[in-house]
Amino acid sequence: MSNEREKLLEIKDLKKHFKLDRKNVLKAVDGITFDIYKGETFGLVGESGCGKSTAGRAIMRLYSATEGKIEFGGEDVHQAKSKKMLKEFNRSMQMIFQDPYASLNPRMTIKDIIAEGIDIHALIQSPKERTARINQLLEIVGLNKDHGNRYPHEFSGGQRQRIGIARALAVSPEFIVADEPISALDVSIQAQVVNLLKRLQREHGLTYLFIAHDLSMVKHISDRVGVMYLGKMAEIAKSDELYHEPLHPYTQALISAIPIANPRIERSRERIILEGDVPSPVNPPSGCSFRTRCPLAMDVCAKVEPTWQEYKEEHWVACHVYDENYNAEHKARENQKVERIHV
Amino acid sequence: MSEILEVKDLSVSFDTYGSEVKAVRNVSFQLMKGETLAIVGESGSGKSVTAQSIIRLVPTPPGKFIGGEIRFNGEDLLQKSEKQMESIRGKEISMIFQDPMTSLNPTMTIGKQIAEGLMKHQNMSKKEAHLRGIQLLKLVGIPTPEVRIKQYPHQYSGGMRQRAMIAIALSCNPKILIADEPTTALDVTIQAQILELMRQIQEEMGTAIILITHDLGVVANTATRVAVMYGGKIVETGMVDEIFFEPKHPYTWGLLGSMPKLDKEQEELQVIPGSPPDLADPPTGCPFVTRCPYAMNVCGEHMPSDTSVSSTHEAACWLLDERAPKVDIPESAIVGGNDIYV
Ligand SMILES: Nc1ncnc2c1ncn2[C@@H]1O[C@H](COP(=O)(O)OP(=O)(O)OP(=O)(O)O)[C@@H](O)[C@H]1O
Ligand SMILES: Nc1ncnc2c1ncn2[C@@H]1O[C@H](COP(=O)(O)OP(=O)(O)OP(=O)(O)O)[C@@H](O)[C@H]1O
Ligand code: SF4
Ligand SMILES: [Mg+2]
Ligand SMILES: [Mg+2]
Numbered sequence: 001m002s003n004e005r006e007k008l009l010e011i012k013d014l015k016k017h018f019k020l021d022r023k024n025v026l027k028a029v030d031g032i033t034f035d036i037y038k039g040e041t042f043g044l045v046g047e048s049g050c051g052k053s054t055a056g057r058a059i060m061r062l063y064s065a066t067e068g069k070i071e072f073g074g075e076d077v078h079q080a081k082s083k084k085m086l087k088e089f090n091r092s093m094q095m096i097f098q099d100p101y102a103s104l105n106p107r108m109t110i111k112d113i114i115a116e117g118i119d120i121h122a123l124i125q126s127p128k129e130r131t132a133r134i135n136q137l138l139e140i141v142g143l144n145k146d147h148g149n150r151y152p153h154e155f156s157g158g159q160r161q162r163i164g165i166a167r168a169l170a171v172s173p174e175f176i177v178a179d180e181p182i183s184a185l186d187v188s189i190q191a192q193v194v195n196l197l198k199r200l201q202r203e204h205g206l207t208y209l210f211i212a213h214d215l216s217m218v219k220h221i222s223d224r225v226g227v228m229y230l231g232k233m234a235e236i237a238k239s240d241e242l243y244h245e246p247l248h249p250y251t252q253a254l255i256s257a258i259p260i261a262n263p264r265i266e267r268s269r270e271r272i273i274l275e276g277d278v279p280s281p282v283n284p285p286s287g288c289s290f291r292t293r294c295p296l297a298m299d300v301c302a303k304v305e306p307t308w309q310e311y312k313e314e315h316w317v318a319c320h321v322y323d324e325n326y327n328a329e330h331k332a333r334e335n336q337k338v339e340r341i342h343v
Numbered sequence: 344m345s346e347i348l349e350v351k352d353l354s355v356s357f358d359t360y361g362s363e364v365k366a367v368r369n370v371s372f373q374l375m376k377g378e379t380l381a382i383v384g385e386s387g388s389g390k391s392v393t394a395q396s397i398i399r400l401v402p403t404p405p406g407k408f409i410g411g412e413i414r415f416n417g418e419d420l421l422q423k424s425e426k427q428m429e430s431i432r433g434k435e436i437s438m439i440f441q442d443p444m445t446s447l448n449p450t451m452t453i454g455k456q457i458a459e460g461l462m463k464h465q466n467m468s469k470k471e472a473h474l475r476g477i478q479l480l481k482l483v484g485i486p487t488p489e490v491r492i493k494q495y496p497h498q499y500s501g502g503m504r505q506r507a508m509i510a511i512a513l514s515c516n517p518k519i520l521i522a523d524e525p526t527t528a529l530d531v532t533i534q535a536q537i538l539e540l541m542r543q544i545q546e547e548m549g550t551a552i553i554l555i556t557h558d559l560g561v562v563a564n565t566a567t568r569v570a571v572m573y574g575g576k577i578v579e580t581g582m583v584d585e586i587f588f589e590p591k592h593p594y595t596w597g598l599l600g601s602m603p604k605l606d607k608e609q610e611e612l613q614v615i616p617g618s619p620p621d622l623a624d625p626p627t628g629c630p631f632v633t634r635c636p637y638a639m640n641v642c643g644e645h646m647p648s649d650t651s652v653s654s655t656h657e658a659a660c661w662l663l664d665e666r667a668p669k670v671d672i673p674e675s676a677i678v679g680g681n682d683i684y685v
Contacts, residue, residue, distance in 0.1 A: 020498075048529050049500030156619070157386050183527055187557050189386055191601040191612035198611075214558070215531060220603040220612065250532075257531040259560025261602055262678050263583045266564045273539065274532050280486040 008175060008207050009036040009059070014068035016051070016058045026282050028054040030231035031068070033308060034316075036175075041201065041208040043222030043239065045215060045254070047278055050228040052211045056177045059209065060095050072175070091121050094168035098180035100160035104152040110163055111148035114138070117171040137166040141196060158189030165196065169204075177209045182217065190214075194221055215258045219243055224314075227251045230289040231281055233308065237315040247317045249294045250274075288320065296321055347551050348374040348397070348519060353411035355392050355401060362623035366392045368575040369411070374519065377545060379552040381562040381583075383598065384572030385619050390555045393572070394521045396421075397553075398436050399428050415519075434464040437517040439508050439525045446508065447496040453480070453507045454492035457514055464515045479510040484536055505529060509537065516548055523555045538565050559602055563587060568655070571595050574620045574630025581656035587678045591658040594631045600675035613675045629661065637662060637670050 016029040029051040036042045044052050057063045059070055061077055070077045072089060080086040094117075097103040104113055111134045117123075124130045135145040141162040152160060161181060168176055178197070182190040194217060200206055212218045218225060219239050226236040227248065235248040246252045253272040260266060274293045279285050285292050291301040298320060306318045355367040367389040374380055382390045395401045397413055399420060413420040415436070420428070432438075440446040448456055457479060458472035467475065473492070480488035483506040496504055505525065512520060522541070526534040538561065544550055556562060562569060562583065569586040571579040571594065579592040590596055597615040617634035626632050628643045635642065642661050650663040662670050 048505075048533055049503055053500075185386060185557075187559065187598055188601040188615045190557075191603075191614045195611050195614060213529065213531065216560070216603045220609065253532055257535040259531070259534070259558065259564045261559035261563050261587070261599070263563040263566075263587050266560075271535065273535060278484060278486050278533070280490075282490075283487070 005037040005040075007035045008038040008073060009209075010069075010071040011035070011055075011059065012069040012071070014055065014058060014070060015066040016054050016063055017066040020282065024282050027231050027284060028281060029058060030281075030284070032228070032231075032233045034226055034233060034236055036207060036209060037223075038174075038207055039201070039205050040223040041210050041221050043218040043225040044209060044211045044228065045213060045218055045225060046228035046234075047230070048213070049278065049281070051231045051281070052228055053179050055228070056095070056179050056209060056211050060093055060177055061089065062095075087121065091117070091123075091171045092174045094171065094173040094176050096161070096164050096168050096176060096178040096181045098183055100157050100164055100185075101152075103164055104160055106152050108151075109148065110138075110143075110150055110152070110155075113152070113163060114148075114166045114170055116167060121171055123171060133170070137170055140169065140200070141166045142192070156189075158185050158192060161185060161189075161193050162196065165193070165200075169200065172204075173206070175207045175209070177211070179211045180213070181210075183212065183214070190217065197221065215243075215255065227254065230279060230284055232289055233316075233318065234290065235315075235317045235319075241315060247311060247315065247322060248290075248319050249296050249321070250290050253295075288318075290319075345376050346373050347376045347415070349412075349414040350393070350397070351412045351414070353393065353396060353413065354409035355389075355396055356407055356409050357405045358407065359405060359623075364622045365409075365575055365625055366406075366622055367396065368625070370572075370575075370577055371411075372570055372577060372580065374551050374553060375567075376551055377549045378567040379545065379554055379565050381566035381569045382553065382555045382572060383557060383559065383562060383569060384578075385574070385594075386557075387619055387622070388572040389575045389622075390572050391523055394438065394523055394553060394555055397519075397521060398432050398438055399423070399425075400432075400438070430464075433460045433512075433517070434515045435517055436519040436521065437512040437515065438521040438523065439505075439512045440523050447504060449496050452493055452495055453499070457492075457507075457511050460511065460514050475514070476510075479514055480507065482513075483507070483510045483540065484533060485510075506533075506537070509540075513544060517550065519551050519553065520544075521553045521555075524557070525554070526558070526561060527556070534561070541565070559587075559599070571598070574625055575622055576630055576659065578631065578660070579656075579658040581652070581658075585653065585656040589652070589656070590672065590676060591652055591656075591663060592631075592660045593635045593637050593662070595658075596673055596676035597634075599678055600673065629659070639667065 012033050013031050014029055015031050018026040018028055020026050046052055058065050065078055077089050080089060114134050114137055115130060124133055134148055138145055138147055143162055182193050185193060210221055222239045224236060225239050225242045227234045229250050235251045243255055246255050253274050256272045279292055287303050288301045288306050291297040300320050306320045306323060308316060308318045311317050311322045351371050353367055353370045357364040357366055370393055384390055392401060408421055454473060454476050457476040461467045461472040461475055476492050477488045480492055485491050485503055485506055526537055545552060554565060566583045568582055570577050573594045579595050590599060600613040603612055615634055620626055620630050626643060628645050629647050632638045632642045639661060647659045647661045649657045649659050651657045661667055
């Protein structure tokens with residue numbers, strides 16, 4: 001039951017705008033609202049450039065928010081009241097980066113990389129305990145203690161990603177933002193890392209924000225999934241429901257475009273191929289930002305921004321098709337199905 | 344179909360810390376005009392090095408060509424001088440790299456980087472190259488290309504950088520396009536568009552494509568044929584249907600088995616236990632021997648030879664020897680039954 005679950009993060013109307021020059025502002029994240037419950041994996045997907053990483057970074061406070069509020073355990077993360085609280089946020093929220101090659105300092109040994117957070121937060125004083133903790137972390141992520149004295153270049157991509165995970169875990173965080181943690185890895189290693197993330201979640205009660213574009217992996221790992229488009233949230237639902245009953249026309253296109261690893265299915269599959277270019281976040285369309293590519297767009301879509309509503313229990317969507325006031329227009333064309341182009 | 348490229352017994356090594364990493368070992372394959380050959384396989388198995396060898400972008404040193412030939416237009420590319428290669432690269436054969444951030448020049452606008460090749464290979468003026476650049480960015484789906492063309496790589500999102508790379512690679516209508524993980528950074532609707540774009544270009548100009556990817560969905564969608572690499576060797580090649588529906592090599596089984604099944608709830612994904620071989624000291628026999636659940640004594644001692652399964656399908660595995668016990672494909676590797684959502 002949703003009301004019994006504990007909210008760990010509340011993101012309210014979060015905006016992150018980048019000032020490009022005197023005239024242009026790029027609205028990378030433009031007002032997104034959602035909660036992340038304790039112990040769940042919230043998957044975040046969407047078009048490249050739609051603002052997923054920016055959202056993740058703003059939540060982590062790697063960027064300051066232009067507007068909006070992020071509450072972690074009921075406290076506003078951008079308004080830490082004391083140094084102590086700031087440090088506590090830094091410890092409890094960790095990030096795993098997309099690129100296991102660029103995110104590890106090549107001149108540091110693995111054990112120093114893993115212990116960086118421990119050292120910064122002065123979590124452990126005695127060198128003996130520090131070594132013990134490092135060895136424990138190496139073991140948790142499936143490496144062995146001999147690996148601690150080596151350097152990043154001596155490891156494969158999957159192993160480096162494990163090192164990144166060990167580093168994030170070192171300070172016993174509650175919440176981890178994983179920004180495309182497996183995109184750079186090949187299938188069999190992706191499976192290892194995903195299994196590892198799931199096991200760690202079970203054993204340590206971790207909460208994840210899992211940013212990815214591999215929708216089949218996102219489905220596998222996430223409890224709920226949010227779909228972003230051009231800086232806004234288009235839809236949020238439980239993972240299964242999103243994949244089987246997507247409401248937003250963008251989600252429908254997204255899911256129909258998942259390449260399925262079966263050449264026979266791929267050859268006979270009907271696919272919604274979206275027309276047109278992705279609009280610029282510097283100059284987003286009026287009304288609904290998806291309308292320029294939406295196969296269901298109505299007149300109202302250009303004029304009014306659709307509201308973010310809970311259309312079904314725990315299934316949120318922003319689209320006029322599901323809007324009481326406007327869907328008459330849509331109903332009139334009810335039989336006009338989405339045109340599916342045979343690929 | 345006529346052959347456009349043939350790689351014969353290619354071996355490439357790297358000198359590192361007193362050891363020789365044998366990244367590519369006796370790799371042979373052909374590329375036909377107009378086809379898409381997908382190369383899949385374990386990370387570190389030599390896919391990128393194989394691809395980079397074709398346009399001679401392997402850094403030498405530390406890399407060195409140990410042997411083999413790469414025949415293109417009747418000539419061995421490995422014998423060409425760097426100067427001769429420069430007129431082939433980007434014009435006849437071009438490449439889209441795995442990591443757009445390291446292959447785009449961070450100090451140069453995207454527009455300048457596109458114009459470079461156009462001015463060099465197509466003798467365009469600066470102005471023509473700029474206009475063509477805008478067209479190309481539009482073609483690959485970059486919004487407001489007139490504005491974006493003046494920007495630097497860091498001002499693009501990950502996916503846009505990859506699209507800019509594709510625009511650069513396609514600018515001179517190459518005969519062979521080598522795409523190393525070209526859609527890895529992209530979401531699926533744009534990926535679908537890009538794959539469609541590559542298909543269109545292929546149809547119009549007969550471009551042969553070598554596609555390196557770890558997304559088996561993309562392979563199923565685009566490949567004509569598939570080569571599976573493991574430990575510096577090609578362990579199986581076949582038409583796309585042969586690889587998906589009648590795979591013969593245990594590594595291919597492991598690979599197909601580790602994909603999340605969209606139609607099933609799985610707590611744990613199937614993994615291939617163990618880790619890939621140390622290429623500084625690869626096994627004498629089959630490279631997969633340390634992880635193969637079916638390994639026999641002979642496997643560690645002798646390299647299995649390529650065994651034909653059909654005129655288009657071969658695999659290098661001792662299980663295909665007539666003296667070996669019959670082993671069926673494990674259930675986890677059977678492809679099928681994936682439901683489609685919408
Ligand atoms: N530091 C920055 N300065 C200016 N614009 C930026 C900056 N960082 C990101 N952007 C822009 O913000 C938008 C969102 O970028 P972001 O990296 O969050 O996208 P994303 O959803 O993570 O995409 P991808 O899937 O390609 O990683 C893009 O248009 C990008 O160009
Ligand atoms: N410049 C280099 N110096 C030293 N070793 C290298 C170099 N480039 C590649 N190698 C080694 O050669 C082997 C093959 O690498 P390659 O990049 O071809 O793998 P890959 O199959 O493309 O893997 P991935 O899927 O991770 O991209 C690896 O062991 C790698 O460490
Ligand atoms: S609101 Fe209109 S334009 Fe936007 S997605 Fe829904 S139907 Fe399409
Ligand atoms: Mg991103
Ligand atoms: Mg590679």
